[in-house]
Every structure is written in structure tokens, then in C-alpha cells.
Amino acid sequence: MRPDDIRQHNLSLLLSHVHRDGALTRAELTQRLSLSRSTVGALVGDLAQLGLVEEVVPNGGARVGRPSHVVAPHACGPYAVGVDVDVAHVTVAAITLGGTITAREVIATDGVVKPDGLVRLVVDAMRRLGSAVASPGRVCGIGVSVPGTVDVSTGLIGVAPNLGWEGVPLGEMLEAELPTQAPVVVGNDADLAVLAEHERGSARDCDDVVFLIGRIGVGAGIIINGVPVRGRDGHAGEIGHNVLDPSGPLCHCGKHGCIETFLGEGALLELAGRRLPRTDSKVAALFADARAGDVAALGAIRAAAETLGRTIANLLNTLNPERVILGGSLGDVLELARPDVEEAVVRYTFGDAGPGVVLETPAFGPDSALVGAGEVAFTALLADPR
Ligand SMILES: [Zn+2]
Known part of the structure; x- marks a missing residue:
């Protein structure tokens, strides 16, 4: 050298x-x-x-x-912009070296955001964040988390079913519109969540970990032997569309009985007899009621816990991770019905992998994917700080 x-x-x-x-x-x-x-x-x-x-x-x-x-x-050093695109809202945050979120904006999208609308939203939010952050540092990168399959080398989104997006060159679109030369990195939400927890959260000391994220959809971020597993097309971990029961409910992907139709947030609301369509506040109310002892809410969550345990068992049989982190609504299900989840894990796991696995909630709570987006936004600076 x-x-x-x-x-x-x-x-x-x-x-x-x-x-x-x-x-x-x-x-x-x-x-x-x-x-x-x-x-x-x-x-x-x-x-x-x-x-x-x-x-x-x-x-x-x-x-x-x-x-x-x-x-x-450095307190006034450069900062990364992390963007977490969820179906009902988009979070845009400034994240400093060291991983601290110093400013954030949450923008409701009412369930519909188109790619060009998202680009405009991010550009506007970045302008406001720039004046809100205490440090006058420059933006060193932008990381974007999306609930879909992503070619991380180009920032091309293959398919994000719950956003209704297909073949969207989001990375290029953002680079063309942003008022900065900083690189844009796009990633899958579960992949970025597991990255954040592995780098600086619940799985720091653990090289075989799966992050199971439950929002409207369900997906898994996988790290095995310390290496992210994405597969040829970035589809690895799309377990929300593994079929649990071919005679189950129709999924928006066209199949029947996908895991998502049992464990997605819409399914949880339906199980509890709540009215659709799903909104953030209805999901929050379901878990708040369950915590307060509402019998129907708790019953629905215990029923989901059994399905969740079976889903985890399938993951254990396939990947044999040391730890499974449950994020989004699935973290709430674990907190409210851990014995039911663990019992199903033991029942459906091959050999003794079940009792040996550690089930955890994320260190970053609902922010794992956002923090992961910040992590990948720092990649270029960390590789060559000069
Ligand atoms: Zn499906």
C-alpha cells in the first residue's frame, strides 16, 4: 500500500x-x-x-x-440524514457521528405517497432540518429506509407492495433533486433495522441475528456470520409472503394465507374486531387497550402470538440465529404475550434451537430502521474521511 x-x-x-x-x-x-x-x-x-x-x-x-x-x-461535525418511509408517515432526521439523532420531523402521508412526492417531502424536510440542527455541519450522506425490495448498489426499488411502488429508481431521483452532492443510499427497512441493532443496539455482541419487523407488512432483516443476507435480488427476508395457510385470507400479493395476512397490523386490528382501514392511531389504541386489560384486544394479540411463534420457529429452522429481535407491532405482541410466543417457538422448532434463542425488543424502539438509514449514510465518510 x-x-x-x-x-x-x-x-x-x-x-x-x-x-x-x-x-x-x-x-x-x-x-x-x-x-x-x-x-x-x-x-x-x-x-x-x-x-x-x-x-x-x-x-x-x-x-x-x-x-x-x-x-x-466533533459536536459541530457533519451529519447524516436518515429517512424512514412507512406507509402512513415519513420520518426525516439529522444524525450525528456517534449515532445521535439531533433533530427529526415526522410527516403524515395519509397512506399515500408517490415517489416524486416523497422526493419533494425529503428536500423540504432537509431544508428545515438544516436550520434546526444545533451544529452547522454539512450533510455527509442520505440514507433512506423503504418497506420494499431494494438493489442497494443502485438505489432501485424493485417492489414496495404496501406503497404501491414498482421499479422506482429512488436513489437517482433523490440525487437529482437534493441540494447537496452527498451520496444517497437506499435500503430495505428490516435490513437497516438489523444493521442498526447489530452495530450499536440489542445485537452488538451477536453475529447471527434476525430482525423481524411488523408494520402493515412483515419482513425480516438477516445477519449471519456478521454478514447481511440480502439474496440475489434483495428478496431475502421477504417472509411476510411465506404462506402459512393456503386457505387463509387473500393477500395483496395475490396469494392466500401469507404470514402478513395473520401478523400485519391490518390483520391484528381485524382479529380484535376493529374497523379497517388501518391507521397509526388505531394500532396504537389496540395495544393501549390490551395493556389496560381489554379482553378482546388481549385475545387477538395472544392469537397472533401463536402465529408469531410459528413464524419465528420457521426462521430458527432455516437460519439458526442466536437472537431474534421483534420490532414494530411484533415487539408489542412479544411484550404483551411473551409466554404464548415462546411456547409456540418451542413447539414448532426442530431440535433444541427453540429454548436456546433469545427473543428481544429493539434497543432503538421504533427508530431501528431510521438509525440504520443513518448508519449507511455515513458509509462514504467513514471509508474516506479526508
Ligand atoms: Zn402475500
Whole structure:
């Protein structure tokens, strides 16, 4: 490697450590990077000059002697824009190095957003966020989470059934309209959610993890041996359309009895005898009522819990993950009916994989996909901070 390439590699490595783990001392960085103290000192100096890190005295360190400085993400450094496209609303957020969400906007879309409408919405929201964020830093990348299949190399959405989108070049459309040269990265919501939880959430210490997300639809983000599994066309994890019962309800994909027709939010509302169409507030009310002891609501959730356990068992038999994280409404189902979910997992899993798996809710609550969108938006900067 040429000296310049080595420097780029080391700057990338050092900034990635600070981005993922927060403030670190020079001694910790020296140990982690297996470099000399003077080399680390020079790298920190370079990153500070670029406005990416700063050396600060940590709060509450009133010990005797000289306080030890830590290398932290620069408070006024560049920020990423994370966009989470859900069917009923779109969230646009500013996320700093270190992964902190510093500003956000949630825009209701009433269930219908067209691709060009989404582009306009993001451009407008970014302008407002730019004046709302405390730091005057530049935008280093835009990450977009969509509930659909995505070619991550081009940002082309294959199909996003619940949005009614097919063959949408969303990455190109955004790059053409955004008032910045920053790169745009588009990803599937479950893929980005599992990425966020693996990088800095509930699955940090775990290299075999599945994130099962339940919104209007149901999908899975998969990491095996520490590597994201997307498949040839980005369809891996589209388990919402695995058929549980061919004589079940008609799915919008044309088949009968898909998992989504039992575990999607519309299905949960129907199970509880609530009126469709599904809205965010109706879903929130269903879970609030179940928590308050409403018998019909709780009964519906317990029925869904059995189906959820069977779905998880199928995942365990196929992928044998160490952990399954349940996000969106499926996280609520787990919280309200964990024994029912676990019992079905044990009953339907081959061998002893069932009792061994850990079922968890996401560290980022409803924000996993949004945080994941921020993570991929930092990719270019982290790869070459110069
Ligand atoms: Zn289907």
C-alpha cells in the first residue's frame, strides 16, 4: 500500500471506532488500532483538522491529577440524514457521528405517497432540518429506509407492495433533486433495522441475528456470520409472503394465507374486531387497550402470538440465529404475550434451537430502521474521511 492509502485506511479505522463506540482515550485507540502513540496522535490531529473529532475532557472526571482527554465525535461535525418511509408517515432526521439523532420531523402521508412526492417531502424536510440542527455541519450522506425490495448498489426499488411502488429508481431521483452532492443510499427497512441493532443496539455482541419487523407488512432483516443476507435480488427476508395457510385470507400479493395476512397490523386490528382501514392511531389504541386489560384486544394479540411463534420457529429452522429481535407491532405482541410466543417457538422448532434463542425488543424502539438509514449514510465518510 502507498503511504497515502495507509493513512486513509487508518483515518477510516479510527473514525469508525469513535463513531461506533463514542469517546475513547488516545491510549484505548492506540491499543485498538495496534499503532504507535505518535501515529495515533497524528491521525487524531488530522481528523480534528477535518472537523470530524475533537479532544474533550469527559464530564464528571474530577479526579486528582491531569484529566485524561478523550477523542469524541466533533459536536459541530457533519451529519447524516436518515429517512424512514412507512406507509402512513415519513420520518426525516439529522444524525450525528456517534449515532445521535439531533433533530427529526415526522410527516403524515395519509397512506399515500408517490415517489416524486416523497422526493419533494425529503428536500423540504432537509431544508428545515438544516436550520434546526444545533451544529452547522454539512450533510455527509442520505440514507433512506423503504418497506420494499431494494438493489442497494443502485438505489432501485424493485417492489414496495404496501406503497404501491414498482421499479422506482429512488436513489437517482433523490440525487437529482437534493441540494447537496452527498451520496444517497437506499435500503430495505428490516435490513437497516438489523444493521442498526447489530452495530450499536440489542445485537452488538451477536453475529447471527434476525430482525423481524411488523408494520402493515412483515419482513425480516438477516445477519449471519456478521454478514447481511440480502439474496440475489434483495428478496431475502421477504417472509411476510411465506404462506402459512393456503386457505387463509387473500393477500395483496395475490396469494392466500401469507404470514402478513395473520401478523400485519391490518390483520391484528381485524382479529380484535376493529374497523379497517388501518391507521397509526388505531394500532396504537389496540395495544393501549390490551395493556389496560381489554379482553378482546388481549385475545387477538395472544392469537397472533401463536402465529408469531410459528413464524419465528420457521426462521430458527432455516437460519439458526442466536437472537431474534421483534420490532414494530411484533415487539408489542412479544411484550404483551411473551409466554404464548415462546411456547409456540418451542413447539414448532426442530431440535433444541427453540429454548436456546433469545427473543428481544429493539434497543432503538421504533427508530431501528431510521438509525440504520443513518448508519449507511455515513458509509462514504467513514471509508474516506479526508
Ligand atoms: Zn402475500
